[in-house]
Amino acid sequence: MIKQGVYFNSNSLTGTLPTQLGNVNLYNYMKFHSNKLSGAIPTQLGNLERLATGFNLTMNKLCSDVPTEVEALSSGLAAGEFLINEGNDLGTDCCHSLPDVYTCSPSPAPTVMPTYWCDDGAYMASDGTCTTCAIGRYRFNNDTIYSKWTRNNEWMSNCTLCPAGTYNVKTGQSACISCANGKTSSDDRASCTDCWP
Secondary structure, three states, X not given: OOOOEEEOOOOOOEEOOOHHHHHOOOOOEXXXXXXXXXXXXXXXXXXXXXXXXXXXOOOOEEEEOOOHHHHHHHHHOOOOOEEOOOOOEEOOOHHHHOOOOOOOOOOOOOXXXXXXXXXXXXEEOOOOOEEEOOOOEEOOOOOOXXXXXXXXXXXXXXXXXXXXXXXXXXOOOOOOEEOOOOEEEOOOXXXXXXXXX
16 A cells, blocks of 8 residues: 555656555555656546646646546645646647547537428528428419528418418428409418408
């Protein structure tokens, strides 16, 4: 059992810090500064709660974020005795700091934006997909008629009921058909019926 501490400064040590160091019963210090240690600081080092006089990992090639468990050790040490940042690349992914040793995960594919403009006879649903107009409804999506401001308004999210006196018997229409003379459209605009006198 090691009672006082571990002092391995300036020994050209390489590799990663062993996670087992967190199981060592240290009462005073752990110092590994000025070596060539690389990789992330193991979370297990946060178990060294009894350290009283020093924790020093400066001047190595350590990378990644400092585990909160290890950062908590600083509260039990005197000012200036918790030293880890200088000479390391903490806060940077190890794959960027040590590309010969670590491989970065590929970046996720960019999010595909939904279609901004649907074809005639369709409207943009809330999930960004174009949805075909129902029977009795229409939609004319003409870029030259409607401004960008209009595109962002409510009419973009639905189809319009055919005006009175017109109808549609098919889905996905960009215009409505006029009823014959003496006829008017039904309430659902799916057909024409005789006009009432």
